[in-house]
Amino acid sequence: MAESAVSFVLVKLGDAFVKEVLHLHGVSEQVEKVSRELTRIQAFLKDADTKHVVNERQKQWVKEVRDLAYWIEDLIDTFFLMVPERKPGKREAVKRLFVKTKKLPAVHKLGDEINQIMARIQEINESRVTYGITNIGEGVEGEIRQPIQPLVPSDVDEAGIIGFDEDREEIISLLLDEKTTRRYVISIVGVGGLGKTTLARKVYNSEAVKRQFEIRIWVTISQTFELIDILQKIAEQLQIEPPKDLSEHQLNKLYQALTNKKYLVLLDDIWTTNLWPLIEAIFPDANNGSRIIITTRFLNVAEVADPISVPYKLQFLTEKPSLELFLKKALPNRNGNEECPTDLYEISKDFAKKCGGLPLALVVLGGLLSRIPASYVAWDKRRNTMNWANDGERCLAIINTSYEDLPFALKSCFMYFAAYPEDYKIDVGPLLRMWIAEGFVPQEENKTLEDTAHNFLEDLAQRYYFIFFWK
Structure with a gap:
C-alpha cells in the first residue's frame, strides 16, 4: 500500500497545473527535489517487495514512507482547498489564481512545510540503509506469468464441487424425503474453507430441488449481522414490502407470506446461537415438507436450530x-x-x-x-x-x-x-x-x-x- 500512496502523490505533483501554481509561489524547485526523492523511494519499495520484506525494521521503514506520502498528499489537498475554482491549462486563470491566493496563510507556510518534508525524506533515506533495503535491480527475479484466461462461471462451479457428489446427493435426498413432513433444519457443519457454501449452493440450485419447493430463499448471515437486514432480504425475495422494524405486526407479514407454501430457506454462514431463536418464529410449520438449510462452523449452532435433526458434518x-x-x-x-x-x-x-x-x-x-x-x-x-x-x-x-x-x-x-x-x-x-x-x-x-x-x-x-x- 505504501508504493501506491507514493505513486498517487507523484501523479499529483506531476500535474501541469499544480506545477505552474507552485512555480508562481516560488517553491517549484523544492517540489522537484521532493518528487525526485519520492521516485527513488518508490523504486526501493518495489525492491523491498520483490525480496518479500518480513523484517520488523523494514516494515517500519515502509510505514514511515507511507506516512510521508500521506503528509505530502494532505499538504497538496489543503493548499488547493484554499484556492478558488480554477480552469486548468489556461495561463491567465493561473495568474489570477496567484493574485487571489498569494496572501493566504497556507501559501506562506507552504515553503516551510516543504522544507520539513525534505528533512523527513533525508531521515528516511538514512534509515533505509540501516534497514537493509538496498541494491536496486538485485531482487528476486519474478517467474514468467501465464496469460490471463477469461472467467467461465460454469467451470468454476464444477471445480468447486469436486469430491462432494455424495454429500450433495445425500442432502438432496433429505430435502425431498416425503416421509418427514415437519419443517426441519438441515445443518451443514464444518471448518472454514471446507466448502460448506459451495455444497449448499449446488444443492440449492439443483433441478430436483427447484421443482420440489414453491419458494426458495437464500440469505447470507456472516459473523456480524443486523436482524432487520436479514428480514428485509427475506422480504425482498418474497417480493413483499420489507419490514420497517421488529414489531410483531411486521414479523407477521413475513409469516403470512410463507404460510401454506412449501419453502426452502438457506441461511448461510451462521456464527452464533443467538440468531435462530430470533428468527424461527417467521417460518411456519404446516407439515408440508418445508425445509431450512444452515451452514455453520459450529456444532452448537446446529443443535440450537434443530435438536432432533442430526447435523451433516462435512469431511475433508x-x-x-x-x-x-x-x-x-x-x-x-x-x-x-x-x-x-x-x-x-x-x-x-x-x-x-x-x-x-x-x-x-x-x-x-x-x-x-x-x-x-x-x-x-x-x-x-x-x-x-x-x-x-x-x-x-x-x-x-x-x-x-x-x-x-x-x-x-x-x-x-x-x-x-x-x-x-x-x-x-x-x-x-x-x-x-x-x-x-x-x-x-x-x-x-x-x-x-x-x-x-x-x-x-x-x-x-x-x-x-x-x-x-x-x-
Missing part, C-alpha cells in the same frame, strides 16, 4: 479428490490427471497432501501454481521455499504465499477488498473507479486506466475466485 477431501481438485486449478487448460505431465504428477500429490484435504487450500495453492511455468523445476522451487504450517494455520500460510506471489500493482487492489463488509456484494464499476482514484492503477501504453483496472480484477478473480465462495 480424501487423497484422490484432493489431487483432482488441485490439478484442475493448477493446470486449468488440461484434463486433470489424464493430461498431467509425468514429472509433475508425484510433486502434485505432495502439494495436495500438504493441504490436508481442505478445499480452499487446494484451490488457492493450485491457483498459485497455475501462474508459474508448468515444469518440475519451477514447482519444486516453489515447494522448497513455501513456509508450510500445521493444522489450522495451513490454509492461511498458503493464502499468504499466494498473496506474496501477486504482481506488485495488484497487492493494493487485493487489500482494498478489506474495506468492504464480509459477504458484501461489490459493484464492479465503482470498485474500479475507487482503485483508480486511490492511485493503485498505473497508466499503461495504449490502454485506458479503466481497461487496466478491469484486467487487474480479472487477474484477481482468476487467482482468488473461490475465496469469495468457499467457507
Whole structure:
C-alpha cells in the first residue's frame, strides 16, 4: 500500500497545473527535489517487495514512507482547498489564481512545510540503509506469468464441487424425503474453507430441488449481522414490502407470506446461537415438507436450530479428490490427471497432501501454481521455499504465499477488498473507479486506466475466485 500512496502523490505533483501554481509561489524547485526523492523511494519499495520484506525494521521503514506520502498528499489537498475554482491549462486563470491566493496563510507556510518534508525524506533515506533495503535491480527475479484466461462461471462451479457428489446427493435426498413432513433444519457443519457454501449452493440450485419447493430463499448471515437486514432480504425475495422494524405486526407479514407454501430457506454462514431463536418464529410449520438449510462452523449452532435433526458434518477431501481438485486449478487448460505431465504428477500429490484435504487450500495453492511455468523445476522451487504450517494455520500460510506471489500493482487492489463488509456484494464499476482514484492503477501504453483496472480484477478473480465462495 505504501508504493501506491507514493505513486498517487507523484501523479499529483506531476500535474501541469499544480506545477505552474507552485512555480508562481516560488517553491517549484523544492517540489522537484521532493518528487525526485519520492521516485527513488518508490523504486526501493518495489525492491523491498520483490525480496518479500518480513523484517520488523523494514516494515517500519515502509510505514514511515507511507506516512510521508500521506503528509505530502494532505499538504497538496489543503493548499488547493484554499484556492478558488480554477480552469486548468489556461495561463491567465493561473495568474489570477496567484493574485487571489498569494496572501493566504497556507501559501506562506507552504515553503516551510516543504522544507520539513525534505528533512523527513533525508531521515528516511538514512534509515533505509540501516534497514537493509538496498541494491536496486538485485531482487528476486519474478517467474514468467501465464496469460490471463477469461472467467467461465460454469467451470468454476464444477471445480468447486469436486469430491462432494455424495454429500450433495445425500442432502438432496433429505430435502425431498416425503416421509418427514415437519419443517426441519438441515445443518451443514464444518471448518472454514471446507466448502460448506459451495455444497449448499449446488444443492440449492439443483433441478430436483427447484421443482420440489414453491419458494426458495437464500440469505447470507456472516459473523456480524443486523436482524432487520436479514428480514428485509427475506422480504425482498418474497417480493413483499420489507419490514420497517421488529414489531410483531411486521414479523407477521413475513409469516403470512410463507404460510401454506412449501419453502426452502438457506441461511448461510451462521456464527452464533443467538440468531435462530430470533428468527424461527417467521417460518411456519404446516407439515408440508418445508425445509431450512444452515451452514455453520459450529456444532452448537446446529443443535440450537434443530435438536432432533442430526447435523451433516462435512469431511475433508480424501487423497484422490484432493489431487483432482488441485490439478484442475493448477493446470486449468488440461484434463486433470489424464493430461498431467509425468514429472509433475508425484510433486502434485505432495502439494495436495500438504493441504490436508481442505478445499480452499487446494484451490488457492493450485491457483498459485497455475501462474508459474508448468515444469518440475519451477514447482519444486516453489515447494522448497513455501513456509508450510500445521493444522489450522495451513490454509492461511498458503493464502499468504499466494498473496506474496501477486504482481506488485495488484497487492493494493487485493487489500482494498478489506474495506468492504464480509459477504458484501461489490459493484464492479465503482470498485474500479475507487482503485483508480486511490492511485493503485498505473497508466499503461495504449490502454485506458479503466481497461487496466478491469484486467487487474480479472487477474484477481482468476487467482482468488473461490475465496469469495468457499467457507
